[in-house]
Amino acid sequence: MSALLDKAGLEAGIVHLGLGAFARAHLIPATEAAMAATGERHWGVLGVSLRHADVRDALAPQGFDYTLSLRDADEEGWPRERRETLRSLLSVLVAPEDPRAVLEAIAAPATCVVSLTVTEKGYHHEPATGALRRDDPGIVHDLAHPGAPRTTLGFLVHGLALRRARGLGPLTLLSCDNLPSNGRTLRGLVLAFAGEVDAALADWIARDCRFPSSMVDRIVPRNDDLGVVTAEPFFDWAIEDDFAAGCPDWTVYGARFVADAAPYEHLKLRMVNGSHSAVAYLGVMAGWPTVDLAIREPALRGFVEALMREEIEPTLAGRVEADLRAYRARLIERFANPALAHRTLQIAMDGSQKIPQRWLGTVRDRLAAGASIDRLALAVAAWLHFLRGVDEAGQRYTIDDPLAGALAALGDDAPALCGFAPVFGDLGLEPRFVAPVAKALVALRTNGVRAVLESA
Structure with a gap:
């Protein structure tokens, strides 16, 4: 991946919310492979940690580069490992420290995709029905404090509001979490929240933004060393081909663009x-x-x-x-x-x-x-x-x-x-x-x- 060794030329086209191990073992290596194959330089990733500074603090001294360790067993059952250094993560924002910076990242002209791995609980919905929990303390806070949100939905909706107010184009919001119809679930929750903020904003999001559903599959255990992400070699990603402003050619890494991810x-x-x-x-x-x-x-x-x-x-x-x-x-x-x-x-x-x-x-x-x-x-x-x-x-x-x-x-x-x-x-x-x-x-x-x- 020599074309990516100079990070100075990379532009952040993707803002990723929830920069845990899974995103760094799945979305980022696929994005880096796509840029290396196509020569496109505008799909760098700006990560957002929604709760803690540990990933930012671990990776900042090494320029936000990190190691991906793919581990399995050989034919005789002995563990083996293949390592590679990934360099397309440009920086990491810590949302509780500077929520305005996260909103500005979503509203940045270069941003085309906002992707998410925030786990099931990060959607603030009823698991049985998918409905927005309007009485959730985080949701209540974010409706009252648009400039300093705390939840995923708060950042997305208030960031999109800022983007719309500046006359910028719509985004693709790409859920990579283990939810059925995750794109449609995210769309419903975003629109429910936006409807509480501004009916015209909700209409703009519904009309112009895109919420493709996707299926992601790679086993990624937690690793105490945040500079190294451990994963299995197996990789699968099925993504509905519905993007507002393009996306990397993730098929280079083994992803599939499909009409229906269900x-x-x-x-x-x-x-x-x-x-x-x-x-x-x-x-x-x-x-x-x-x-x-x-x-x-x-x-x-x-x-x-x-x-x-x-x-x-x-x-x-x-x-x-x-x-x-x-x-x-x-x-x-x-x-x-x-x-x-x-x-x-x-x-x-x-x-x-x-x-x-x-x-x-x-x-x-x-x-x-x-x-x-x-x-x-x-x-x-x-x-x-x-x-x-x-x-x-x-x-x-x-x-x-x-x-x-x-x-x-x-x-x-x-x-x-x-x-x-x-x-x-x-x-x-x-x-x-x-x-x-x-x-x-x-x-x-x-x-x-x-x-x-x-x-x-």
């Missing part, structure tokens, strides 16, 4: 994320600290394979063009990667925000077909088991979830937890859902994860 989203959310979460909650409770160690347990591996084969894949048949058997086998190989050490507790965080799209759509499809949900019910029960905050060996951990307090107030009763509408919607009124979840939860609490998996 089939790719269904496949990834249900197969990859759904089974990943099942591994996480069962693994944490059983004392299996990483995904590769958990999937080596024959009972867990057999359960996850059966979950995909018997309950998830039937809901995808006819909806996706993929060899589901081969996809499942490849996914198990990815989970078994011994070089990643992806912690189950990391995946387990924010369960209330993840479960609706990872499991509950599949549950609803199975119930509508009159089919069994025994394995999905065990996965849900594993999350409820996890919410007690102590594993089966007595080791305590923190429940890192924006709804942790509300969930804790419900106690240990499975029907009460299943009736928690922000997560489960109307499923709490469905005996065919509540009964198997309650039964599985009793089994987990009585017999433990290993025994339940072995009996399953």
Whole structure:
């Protein structure tokens, strides 16, 4: 990538909100590869950390360059690594320190794309319905303080308002988060917020800005060294080809521009994320600290394979063009990667925000077909088991979830937890859902994860 060694000539065409490890292992290497292949110099990335200064402080001394470490195993099962230095991250803003600078970045004439990896909880919506939480303290603050927002939606809408006031063109707002129809979800939330600010602004955004949906897939564990991002070599990205002012040619790195990302989203959310979460909650409770160690347990591996084969894949048949058997086998190989050490507790965080799209759509499809949900019910029960905050060996951990307090107030009763509408919607009124979840939860609490998996 010698064409990118001189950063002085790069221009920031992309502002990325939520500069965690995933963006630096997915969007940025794909963008850098596109610029190297095409010679375009206007797709440099300006990162925005929405909460902390740690990434900025770690990367600033090295000019915001960092190392991408791709790790897997060789034919004999030994871990191996390939490293490359990425240089297209131009700078990092820390939103709490200078929110005006973030608004100015969104309103900058050179900005064409604002991309997001802010996790599910960063959308300030009801997970079960996708509706904007207008009573959320961050949303209330941002409606009252347009010059100093705190939330993703506040920055986007007030930044777009500044852009429109200056007579600049519209943007593409590109969600890269694990949400179904993430572009349409983001559009609905932005328009709901904008409608509270200025009806004319909302009309301009609806008419001229673009919100393509996308599916992103690459396993990226958390790394203590912020100057190095660790990821698997596998990479997939399906993006709807709908941009207001162009975009990099990400196909150079393996992305696909598609007319409709929904089939790719269904496949990834249900197969990859759904089974990943099942591994996480069962693994944490059983004392299996990483995904590769958990999937080596024959009972867990057999359960996850059966979950995909018997309950998830039937809901995808006819909806996706993929060899589901081969996809499942490849996914198990990815989970078994011994070089990643992806912690189950990391995946387990924010369960209330993840479960609706990872499991509950599949549950609803199975119930509508009159089919069994025994394995999905065990996965849900594993999350409820996890919410007690102590594993089966007595080791305590923190429940890192924006709804942790509300969930804790419900106690240990499975029907009460299943009736928690922000997560489960109307499923709490469905005996065919509540009964198997309650039964599985009793089994987990009585017999433990290993025994339940072995009996399953």
